[in-house]
Amino acid sequence: MSGLFPTYNRFNLSVQSAEGTAVQGEDGKTYLDFGSGIGVCNLGHRHPQVMAAVEEQLQQYWHVSNLYHQPIQQEVAQWLTDHSKLERVFFCNSGAEANEAAIKLARKATGKSKIISFHQSFHGRTFGSMAATGQEKIHAGFGPMLESFEYAIYNDLKSVVSCVDHHTAAIMIELVQGEGGVIPAEQAFITAIEKLCQENDLLLIIDEVQTGIGRTGTKFAFQQYDVSPDIITLAKGLGNGFPVGAMLAKEQLAEAFGPGSHGTTFGGNPLAMAAAKAVLQHVFQADFLEEVNVKGKYLKACLEEKLGQHYQVRGQGLMIGIVSDADISSMVPELMTKGLLVLSAGPHVIRLLPPLTVSTDEIDIAIQLLTEVLLQQTALTVQK
Template sequence: MTAIFPTYKRFNLSVERATGTAVEDADGHTYLDFGAGIGVCSLGHRHPDVQHALEKQLNSYWHVSNLYHNPIQEKVADWLTQHSSGEQVFFCNSGTEANEAAIKLARKATGKHKIISFEQSFHGRTLGAMAATGQEKIQTGFGPMLESFSYVPFNDIDSVKQVIDDETAAVMVEMIQGEGGIHMAAPGFLQELEHVCRQYDVLLIVDEVQTGIGRTGKPFAYQHFGISPDIITSAKGLADGVPVGAMIAKERLRDAFGPGSHGATFGGNPLAMAAAEAVLKRVFQEDFLREVTEKGNYLLEQLNQFIAPLPAVTSIRGKGLMLGIECHQDVTPMIKRLIEKGLLVLSAGSNVIRILPPLIVSEQEMDQAVDLLSEVLADEKVYVE
């Protein structure tokens, strides 16, 4: 019996230590990590730059509250605003909190209350972020959702036009629906969506919790599509495993979040900021982002060549180092078998294997992962488990 709530369906793996792209369990077995803590460990486990930054900050101070100036927050905010369409940053502790802040800011800044999001989206598990999530399975059992949220089909601009009105505060969208199955936003759709938002004076919120911080080869994934969102949310890859979240917004929204309007006791914690600064200094370099693009192209080519033809597979999709392998059946038995063989991957929905390796992954490690995927997905025994 455990004293921990059973909110997670855990695999039979107990982690003892991790370095780079390698995870070691309590029995001394080593695994190639292509889940990266659900896209969190962007520079791999215990990256030397991040560890050094954390150790340095530990020897200075850990926490003093947001009632005082914290210079390292300003440094991280500058990195985020210089590489995005925003000028103001609110720090919190997670992607859910960042999305919660975005919803509150949109409603307060516009004086309107309706939010449009998309079917199969995922924005978090607080009451507000859960209400914005277009998946019934996430909402089931928690009673009536918060009012004023509408869900429309992803990539369907006509559906947006049917529900948007003068009471709509914002439209909330992912560039790639991660938890929803690695479904990509269509470039034309995003540009039309931005145009419709401008027509109705509606804010465009882009959820970059999973796609941001270099995951797709750009600082933020929306930058592939030529749009300029009003609000951007970020979290997972921002501090290489230290809990952090950030909401980035345009200057004109600044006054809506004045003193007392919102807060987070641990938001912008100095340790998290030290880790985030170390991550951004490396990830936001042009050479590093170019390498991510090249690695993503290589991995996608290998998957298309060796995995796509397998009978179990229906399609492969994604961008950069955020890829999905859609299969004909539930992928849980496959993931269990892959763990047994030494490869950690994730699911996205019931029938998609999600691949989110650390951005520092090598070509040799990608080849190794493709070999293991091929071995497992080609095994007919896994279909009947």
């Protein structure tokens, strides 16, 4: 009997070690990891540059609290502000915490309480971020949600406009809905959302927890949409496995988050900052991001060629969804038995989040296994 709460439906895999794109199980089998710890290990497992940075910091200090200046926090903040054009950073430990900070900042800075988010969105499982999440299954069993959230229809401007009133503080959106099915936002929709925010004095919050740090082929996904968010949130790929999150905001919002307004014991931990600094130094190189784009286009094109007759393929960069008419719950474990680790994004979407360092040879292997399993499933469905 396990001493753990049964909060996860775990697969029958016990991990012994991992390196790069390979995961070694205690069963002696090697798996190709196209989940990256749910989009976390963007540089692959045990990346040498990240490991060296953390080991160096280990020899200096592990924790002293945010009551003291820590130069490494300033260094990572500078990397983030320089490359995002947002001026202020709050460090925390996860995407949910980053979104909680964004919600608090939006309400305090505007003096308004209502935030518009979207059906099928996912922003976390803490009470505020859970309320921001537009999925009933996330809310079920927890009683009344935090008030003043309203859910619009994704990629439907009229739906958003109908939600705006004089209580509205902000619109909170993912540019690719991850847990909701790997659904990219339409350019015209995001352009109109930004204009709507400007016309109604609303803050635009972009949740980049899964899409940020190179995942979609640019440093941040919002840079592909030519918008200027007031707040963005980050986590996952920022630390390459070290727990770290961040909320970035425009300078004019800094005053609302003065001393005592928000805090965290472990946020900005120096070990996490060392990992984040190494990640940013690597990922934010132009040639690295160009490789991500090339590999993302290759993966998507090959999947469309092999599976397009029966499945829809969508996404950006190395964030890809394969959409099935049938339930995919049996396909994910079947792929694992063949040595490929993938994720689901709802009952009908297989989600691929390989490390950004994945090789073309590894992509080819994954395509072969995906084609084998998915076309077999299609044949079985036709027979029925």
